[in-house]
Amino acid sequence: MNPTNYLVLSAILFSIGAAGVLVRRNAIVVFMCIELMLNASNLAFVTFARMNGTLDGQVVAFFVMVVAAAEVVVGLAIIVTIFRTRNSASVDEPNLLRL
Amino acid sequence: MVHLAVPMAETLTFPSLQYRAMAPILIVLGAAVLGVVVEALVPQAARRAVQLAVTLGGLATALVFVVATPGSELGVVAGGTLAIDGPGLFLQMTILVVAIAAMLVVAERRVDPAGDAFAPRASSLVGSGEEQEQTRRGWSQTEVWPLSLFAVGGMLLFVTANDLLILFLALEVMSLPLYLLAGMARRRRLLSQEAAMKYFLLGSFASAFLLYGSAMLFGYAGSLDFAAIADAFRDKPGQLGLQVIGLTLLGAGLLFKAAAVPFHMWAPDVYQGAPTPITGFMAGAVKVAAFGALLRVMYVALGGAAWEWQPAFWVIASVTMLVGVVLAVTSSDIKRMLAYSSVAHAGFLLLGVVAFSTAGLSATMFYLLAYGLTTVGAFAVVMLVRGPSGEAGHLSSWAGLGRTSPVLAGVFALFLLALAGIPLTSGFTAKFGVFAAAIEAGGVWPVIAAVVASAISAFFYLKVIVLMFFARPGPDAPAVVVPSLLTTTAIGVAVVATLLLGVFPQAFLDLASGSTPFLR
Amino acid sequence: MNVYTPILVLGILAFGFALFSVVVAGITGPKRYNRARLDAYECGIQPTPQPMGGGRFPVKYYLVAMSFIIFDIELVFLYPWAVMVDDLGLFGLVAMLVFLTNLIVVYAYEWARGGLEWD
Numbered sequence: 001m002n003p004t005n006y007l008v009l010s011a012i013l014f015s016i017g018a019a020g021v022l023v024r025r026n027a028i029v030v031f032m033c034i035e036l037m038l039n040a041s042n043l044a045f046v047t048f049a050r051m052n053g054t055l056d057g058q059v060v061a062f063f064v065m066v067v068a069a070a071e072v073v074v075g076l077a078i079i080v081t082i083f084r085t086r087n088s089a090s091v092d093e094p095n096l097l098r099l
Numbered sequence: 100m101v102h103l104a105v106p107m108a109e110t111l112t113f114p115s116l117q118y119r120a121m122a123p124i125l126i127v128l129g130a131a132v133l134g135v136v137v138e139a140l141v142p143q144a145a146r147r148a149v150q151l152a153v154t155l156g157g158l159a160t161a162l163v164f165v166v167a168t169p170g171s172e173l174g175v176v177a178g179g180t181l182a183i184d185g186p187g188l189f190l191q192m193t194i195l196v197v198a199i200a201a202m203l204v205v206a207e208r209r210v211d212p213a214g215d216a217f218a219p220r221a222s223s224l225v226g227s228g229e230e231q232e233q234t235r236r237g238w239s240q241t242e243v244w245p246l247s248l249f250a251v252g253g254m255l256l257f258v259t260a261n262d263l264l265i266l267f268l269a270l271e272v273m274s275l276p277l278y279l280l281a282g283m284a285r286r287r288r289l290l291s292q293e294a295a296m297k298y299f300l301l302g303s304f305a306s307a308f309l310l311y312g313s314a315m316l317f318g319y320a321g322s323l324d325f326a327a328i329a330d331a332f333r334d335k336p337g338q339l340g341l342q343v344i345g346l347t348l349l350g351a352g353l354l355f356k357a358a359a360v361p362f363h364m365w366a367p368d369v370y371q372g373a374p375t376p377i378t379g380f381m382a383g384a385v386k387v388a389a390f391g392a393l394l395r396v397m398y399v400a401l402g403g404a405a406w407e408w409q410p411a412f413w414v415i416a417s418v419t420m421l422v423g424v425v426l427a428v429t430s431s432d433i434k435r436m437l438a439y440s441s442v443a444h445a446g447f448l449l450l451g452v453v454a455f456s457t458a459g460l461s462a463t464m465f466y467l468l469a470y471g472l473t474t475v476g477a478f479a480v481v482m483l484v485r486g487p488s489g490e491a492g493h494l495s496s497w498a499g500l501g502r503t504s505p506v507l508a509g510v511f512a513l514f515l516l517a518l519a520g521i522p523l524t525s526g527f528t529a530k531f532g533v534f535a536a537a538i539e540a541g542g543v544w545p546v547i548a549a550v551v552a553s554a555i556s557a558f559f560y561l562k563v564i565v566l567m568f569f570a571r572p573g574p575d576a577p578a579v580v581v582p583s584l585l586t587t588t589a590i591g592v593a594v595v596a597t598l599l600l601g602v603f604p605q606a607f608l609d610l611a612s613g614s615t616p617f618l619r
Numbered sequence: 620m621n622v623y624t625p626i627l628v629l630g631i632l633a634f635g636f637a638l639f640s641v642v643v644a645g646i647t648g649p650k651r652y653n654r655a656r657l658d659a660y661e662c663g664i665q666p667t668p669q670p671m672g673g674g675r676f677p678v679k680y681y682l683v684a685m686s687f688i689i690f691d692i693e694l695v696f697l698y699p700w701a702v703m704v705d706d707l708g709l710f711g712l713v714a715m716l717v718f719l720t721n722l723i724v725v726y727a728y729e730w731a732r733g734g735l736e737w738d
Contacts, residue, residue, distance in 0.1 A: 067268065081292055
């Protein structure tokens with residue numbers, strides 16, 4: 001199977017994620033969209049590793065997975081703390097910082 | 100027996116690790132892990148003192164190791180993933196000096212009746228009985244220290260990263276602790292938490308862009324190594340799509356951290372919401388790290404494609420300066436004003452980056468040193484001027500400060516003059532350097548834009564100075580906290596550096612230009 | 620193909636055992652139904668949304684999820700090491716020990732600071 005198809009898929013996934021970040025209003029959903037973008041990058045890395053015949057891209061995918069997990073924890077910690085204070089996870093509602 | 104594994108060499112070769120060259124990074128990250136152990140094992144009452152010792156000790160030791168790195172250790176180390184070279188060491192030194200000053204400000208305990216600037220437990224409900232009990236017992240937030248150390252470790256890695264994977268990892272190690280630190284303010288915590296969430300969502304969005312750009316460059320060059328990417332740009336024409344997408348997305352991710360327009364929207368909100376000592380740390384040290392990495396990526400990895408990115412960067416630099424100063428003029432909160440001023444400074448710094456020359460490199464590095472220290476000092480002063488409900492953020496409450504506390508107002512005026520780039524301060528020498536480098540590189544119009552932006556910026560810096568010295572104190576005049584030795588030292592270092600780099604800059608200019616160029 | 624045979628055999632065995640257990644339990648077991656038996660198993664949540672503001676999970680589940688994901692995903696590095704443990708030798712062992720020490724430090728921190736008390 002032509003590896004280019006995987007690249008197209010990864011570009012589509014990345015675009016869905018980026019569009020989701022810009023469009024969705026719930027912090028957790030925004031955050032899931034960011035994870036989708038990271039995983040789209042992973043797919044691109046693995047595909048290029050296959051095309052270029054090196055293992056580097058697969059190593060990157062490992063590290064990105066772990067970093068994404070750390071990001072999940074930090075992000076959930078922040079979102080949960082805000083949720084506990086305000087009982088809402090909307091990104092529009094916290095608006096104290098607009099002048 | 101059938102082998103499932105892909106064919107590979109019979110014997111593995113292990114990367115050789117040059118521990119001496121990597122020592123500063125290892126020391127800071129080791130101190131951070133030690134800090135986590137302290138959090139786990141040392142009782143609450145003694146924790147603060149121990150953490151302070153671990154943090155400052157770790158940073159100071161790392162600084163000594165950076166300064167004392169012998170020339171024979173310079174080179175591309177750890178299997179080609181780290182470049183410990185002149186610019187790398189200069190930037191590491193800058194980061195460590197700025198971080199030490201910022202940590203002294205973080206340690207200040209006299210700013211609030213209840214202690215330092217941080218909530219006792221960032222996870223407790225704001226204003227709950229639980230939190231009041233913690234405040235009454237005098238608990239202090241000590242997780243700030245290991246988190247800051249991890250961030251500093253990430254920065255040291257970020258400016259020496261010579262490989263796309265390490266670049267991404269360093270970016271995350273630097274950013275994740277900062278997202279948390281932004282949400283820990285004792286006063287106005289809702290604002291602080293909101294800043295943390297914005298910073299987190301936008302920051303991870305930007306790092307996803309950086310990662311996808313890295314994937315494209317990896318696909319184009321077939322390697323993660325900066326030198327190999329540079330070779331590919333030289334020897335391998337074609338695949339323009341991968342080149343351009345990779346370059347654009349990677350650049351966008353880095354420019355976000357540098358707070359350049361159009362990726363600057365987070366800066367005012369985060370700077371305003373974060374606890375002020377952390378704002379100083381971010382504004383100073385993160386700026387150094389972001390521009391350090393940007394310089395290395397653009398000069399080493401993407402140098403062969405300079406004709407592709409230079410025109411775009413001239414435009415971004417000009418727009419960043421002008422947008423930054425115009426927004427700074429319109430803001431009425433001191434922290435927001437300094438945040439927009441930091442956006443404008445990102446534009447000035449970009450002039451040095453886009454010059455793409457040895458002069459541009461050394462001028463940018465000198466600018467980072469000057470700007471980092473001045474900024475930490477300025478935010479330390481902001482922290483000390485307080486109204487009844489926390490810091491006196493609004494500009495109107497700074498009126499007449501020159502009459503009530505002339506020394507503090509004088510120090511702040513010095514910092515503002517340096518940020519404006521008035522002669523005999525560090526800001527002038529720094530700006531002169533990047534402007535000269537940019538003109539040499541043929542960027543006459545951007546430099547004209549920069550001069551216009553400087554003139555506009557002088558207006559709002561001087562507005563604050565006039566307000567402090569020539570206006571009468573209002574009815575809600577803030578109280579000025581008399582700081583302990585910690586903050587006094589930090590502000591003192593910033594003052595000395597601002598004057599020294601302005602009046603006798605030659606030694607530091609020589610140090611910066613002697614540190615060039617990048618090794619690859 | 621023959622390398623996948625053990626996996627196939629294992630799958631068949633597992634499926635057969637599951638089928639066997641269910642069928643035999645249905646035939647031989649006593650049939651006494653009560654309320655507690657029809658409830659969800661003790662570590663699960665009720666399958667229908669509970670009246671908590673429109674089916675939200677309590678926040679403490681996020682704490683459990685965070686602890687789980689951080690320790691779970693980090694162990695991904697053990698797989699490549701385990702596959703190549705002979706070739707990696709002492710270098711790999713030391714590197715892995717350093718890595719695990721870091722994880723244990725984090726675990727000790729979480730334990731000492733009450734991160735594992737979920738009530």
